[in-house]
Amino acid sequence: MEKLIITAAICGAEVTKEQNPAVPYTVEEIVREAKSAVDAGAAIVHLHVREDDGTPTQSKARFKECIDAIYKVCPDVILIPSTGGAVGMTAEERLQPTELFPEMATLDCGTCNFGDEVFENTMPMMRDFGKRMLENNIKPEYECFEMGHLDTVLTMAKKGQVPGAPMQFNFVLGVPGCTPATVPNLCWLVNAIPAGSTWTATGIGRHAFTLAAPAIAMGGNVRVGFEDNLYLERGVLAKSNGELVAKVVRIAKELGRPIATSAEAREILGLKPLK
Ligand code: KMH
Ligand code: ZN
DSSP: OOBEEEEEEOOOOOOOTOOTTTTTOSHHHHHHHHHHHHTTOOEEEEEEEOTTOOOOOOEEEEEEHHHHHHHOTTTTTTEEEEOOOOOOHHHHHHHGGGGOOEEEEEEEOEEEEEEEEEEEEOOOHHHHHHHHHHHHTTEEEEEEESHHHHHHHHHHTTTSSSSOOSEEEEEEOOOOSSSSOOOHHHHHHHTSOTTTTTEEEEEGGGGGGHHHHHHHHHOEEEEEEEEOOOEEEEEEEEESHHHHHHHHHHHHHHTTBBBBOOHHHHHHHOOOOOO
């Protein structure tokens, strides 16, 4: 089995300081949370950014400010900026971080319910996002909340509409209104990806660690972080993203799976090494 790649989704667009005071909004707070996650063992940081008051934004300038500041303290980390943004944002708004030419970015693979809201990712939108990533040599992380999302993006890759092999999938399970975070559902998705692909499992809320453990045992990778879950255990708020990453590291240790550094993760994902 390859080493385990841990992604920290440190901020997200929906969670607030009212829910957990450690949720980062300012550049300094985002840097603090990225560093805590990387120091604990995360090779990748999945990045959303906020205005100082917590409002989610896809502003290119704000992303640049945060990315530059994170690289100052975590020079090797793989950053995966979000092109999902927050529900209701336009496609153009969401695509702004791709103008900074990150090595990776998320590409959401279909429309779905998202709690009480609808997260819109129509096929024309996905074709635009795929074209942008093809033209700028950005490796997508394909965010799949449903089996239909996976099927859609595999068909688009066959047509050359989005970047193809080797593909990296993130199976986000347990979003209210989408596929539940169960082991059979994870297996169903993993069994449908092409050979040579890599994959990550993200369990939402109380499923963060119950999905992480089987993913580690199955040879997949794991995402945790405030975007997905605010608790270290039932009733105990995590004080930092680092605490959530450290728990994954402990589970992986028990299961005999070593942790990948960012350099090792670049190799596993087929990214160019840093010079
Ligand atoms: N904030 C969610 C609506 C992504 O980063 O690409 C979408 C999301 C996915 O977080
Ligand atoms: Zn996200």
